[in-house]
Amino acid sequence: MLPPDLPGTLSVSVPGVLEHRPDEVLPLASVGKLLLLTEVAHGLTCGGPNGGGPGGGRLDAAEPVDLLDEDHCGGSGLLTRLSVGRLTIADLATLTAAVSDNTATNALIRRVGLSRVNTRAEALGLVHTRVLDRIREPRLPEHPPTFAVGTAAELSALAGRIAADEPWARLLLGWMAGCGDRAMVPALIPHDTEDATVRDVPSPSLWVANKTGTDEGVRCDVGVVRGARQVCYAVLARCAPGDEFAMVRAMRAVGARIATAAAG
Template sequence: MSLAQVAAAARSSAALPLTLAVAAVDVDAPEEGGAAGGAPAGAFVGAFVGTAGGTVGVDDTVVLPVASASKLLLLAEVARRLDSGELTARQPVEVLPEDVTGGTGLLGRLSRPGWTVEDLAWLTAAVSDNTATNALLRLVGLPATARLARELGLERLTLHDRVRDERGPDDPPVFATGTARDLARLVALAVRGAMASPAASARLLGWMRANTDHGLVPALIDHDPYAPGFPEPLAGTLLVANKTGTDTGVRADAGVIVGARRVAYAVVAHWDVALGPSTERAAVHAIRDVGRALGAWAQRPA
């Protein structure tokens, strides 16, 4: 069964209004008209087709809320600035009262008021810390993330605001929006070492490797979350680095699976919350089914 068929079957089996956007990039496959590792868009796996001007997926160009998966864009900008010298890893950052918010993370529950840039990046990547995210956003600014997205060709991946406990009528309705295609492309660029620079790419992947949430795409994949060697393959095991997102009516996961092949992916589910918790369960089940197909693809010899 192709990956596109898996996504379609999972969506259909939910028997509920559910958008399931899927993109997956065979990072090391040669592109049409180029050698492996050339242009950043990649060749899509399964039923996905690499094209000279872009990529094709399952609803992969639909703009959806992507929740905290979009924090990859913020982390990419921080990694770029650390590599360029605009920031230093041990540079102190004071966490201000306006940074503190609820939801995921630990920082708002800890007593220490000051952290370093890289401390905040590790917290954002590992536990999706919303307070750390807000402090980093305040440090680099939303316009910088938009500029990086444009430079990388991520036309529809946008951070709209800081993380808020409540959104008023004058606030953007969601934290971030994007497409599965753009999220997968951002990861593929990092795996290829082409996200700003090889050093910045490696730093971003290292942060992603620390993510503690493997409950979506990696959930049904037999993988080792702690093995060394990332992002190069290790014989006999799969490795995963990812960033997830959770919000009302949204589940998202973007990352890379490393096996015989290196497969960058993004899966975003969006549904009508009025239909109740059964829809959320169906969305998670669908994402995990796609993840199982991605893991099987990554295990195939290149």
């Protein structure tokens, strides 16, 4: 059971396990980067000049992308502390997934384009889940109010697509397996946090691939858990600043339910 006295809104979609306000549109913080990574993965793996569909043209993993002053952004990531001026598309995607690097994200958005990202989201059946802007620190009144918005129902469905055995999905699942933040939903899921090798189902032990988002008053986590069975999830939380940890504890309780379900 979810705690009855949560100090905010918790939206949960774990198909076959738990649903709670799954259709509420909420800010996603860095979970919105999953949409960007989805389009990049499509562009890297799908053949043809149009990148295999409605998103856009083929991408080359080894293509170098210069980091411009406009890309640099504080918050999560490492690039603002490193003397790196150019990275490949593949390296930028890896940094975006593993450490949620904001500068890498902005460079990829500039290279790929928001329209292409959202076109891919629409093609995958996402109606309310969109990236609205680049990452900004700080976000000012003249900017879109948040980086991305979406619903737990749509994001758990996206996790299910990512867990499918398609080339783009397997690439993206591998990026998510390297995520360094397991403090939310996976915290009570017994797994090896350093196991970034994509596991098949059934698996002798539990395995997690995920993407998180953290902002003031926002905590989000979307992922895939594999064990005796596969469980895909999306948990989104919004609250007043200062109440985030109470929401995280509720997210961890959902993770415990997921662990039981995935263990079979």
